[in-house]
Amino acid sequence: MEDIIKDYSRKISERMWNLPDKGELESHREKTWIDDIIQKDHIERKLLSNLEGIETVFDGGAGCGRFSILLAKHGLRVTHFDISQPMIEKAKELAEQAGVADRITFVKGALEDLSAYADNAFDMVISFDSPISYTYPHQEKVIGELVRIAKKRIMLSVSSRLGSLPYLANPIQKNQFILDECSEDSFVQWLLSTRQDRIRNFRFEKARLEQMLLDGLMGGKDEIAEYEKGGAPWCITYTFMPDELENLLRRFGVENIEMAGPGAYARTIPNEILVKIMEDRQQRMDFLEFCYQYDENPYVCGMGKDNLLAKGDIVSC
Numbered sequence: 001m002e003d004i005i006k007d008y009s010r011k012i013s014e015r016m017w018n019l020p021d022k023g024e025l026e027s028h029r030e031k032t033w034i035d036d037i038i039q040k041d042h043i044e045r046k047l048l049s050n051l052e053g054i055e056t057v058f059d060g061g062a063g064c065g066r067f068s069i070l071l072a073k074h075g076l077r078v079t080h081f082d083i084s085q086p087m088i089e090k091a092k093e094l095a096e097q098a099g100v101a102d103r104i105t106f107v108k109g110a111l112e113d114l115s116a117y118a119d120n121a122f123d124m125v126i127s128f129d130s131p132i133s134y135t136y137p138h139q140e141k142v143i144g145e146l147v148r149i150a151k152k153r154i155m156l157s158v159s160s161r162l163g164s165l166p167y168l169a170n171p172i173q174k175n176q177f178i179l180d181e182c183s184e185d186s187f188v189q190w191l192l193s194t195r196q197d198r199i200r201n202f203r204f205e206k207a208r209l210e211q212m213l214l215d216g217l218m219g220g221k222d223e224i225a226e227y228e229k230g231g232a233p234w235c236i237t238y239t240f241m242p243d244e245l246e247n248l249l250r251r252f253g254v255e256n257i258e259m260a261g262p263g264a265y266a267r268t269i270p271n272e273i274l275v276k277i278m279e280d281r282q283q284r285m286d287f288l289e290f291c292y293q294y295d296e297n298p299y300v301c302g303m304g305k306d307n308l309l310a311k312g313d314i315v316s317c
């Protein structure tokens, strides 16, 4: 199966992220989804507290620029690298609006090939919200390459296996994080209108969960069939175990590794309460601050909502 997926994983990912409305939807995720607010807040805090001595950054799978634009606003020079031209166009538009386009170099490319970049080319390398997980079966090589081009620091977030497994036994999990039920986002409306059907049709499939616990793979045959029919299925995704990611980074020479699971605390709280917290400015600020502390605890890092975050320093420095 791995050999077949090898030919499809990148092609499926590219087609999915090239969908015309993807950049637009991605650029206002935090207006719609509470889990995205928490994840972005966590990464932002982590990023901004680790900028000492950093002037240049490579952002791999940078999307519509959530973090590349943020870093450019802090005066850094950023290479914004992504496989999708529509995502890059959206990021350019937002960078221009923010007045930082001149500090960002936009590059269309795939993480599977970073040969254009020299060893230690960037002070810091970042890749957030799973681009690495979409490069299956090349994810280990990609991490090695990202470490190679980093001089001082690396910060990644990948799909979390322990964090993603609950989705398979909770077809309404994403409903928990809807901030605005009146949102025009068609996914929100779909989640709301199909909620009861999804509960009614649900069956607990132990074998499927055990398989994913074992091989970490989400997607495969069905996605390939949909792609062949001309569709744009969700990317085939490799999910990591926390110790697997940590050991991999260590093997590539990364030290002082810190891991976190953004969203671990929030996933224990029902939607009605999350929305209430988000609607009150002070409670929202306190909540996000507390989530940052809780989700950094190594005992919960695997249970982040669906991402696993890792930060480390490059040994040679």
Ligand SMILES: C[S@@+](CC[C@H](N)C(=O)[O-])C[C@H]1O[C@@H](n2cnc3c(N)ncnc32)[C@H](O)[C@@H]1O
Residues within 6 Å of the ligand: 010, 013, 014, 017, 060, 061, 062, 063, 064, 065, 066, 067, 081, 082, 083, 084, 087, 109, 110, 111, 112, 127, 128, 129, 130, 131, 134, 135
């Ligand atoms: C969920 S978005 C995350 C964007 C950004 N890092 C953020 O946190 O806002 C994933 C991004 O990875 C990009 N991507 C997916 N596969 C990729 C690959 N093989 N090489 C480079 N970029 C890729 C997509 O085009 C998309 O923009």
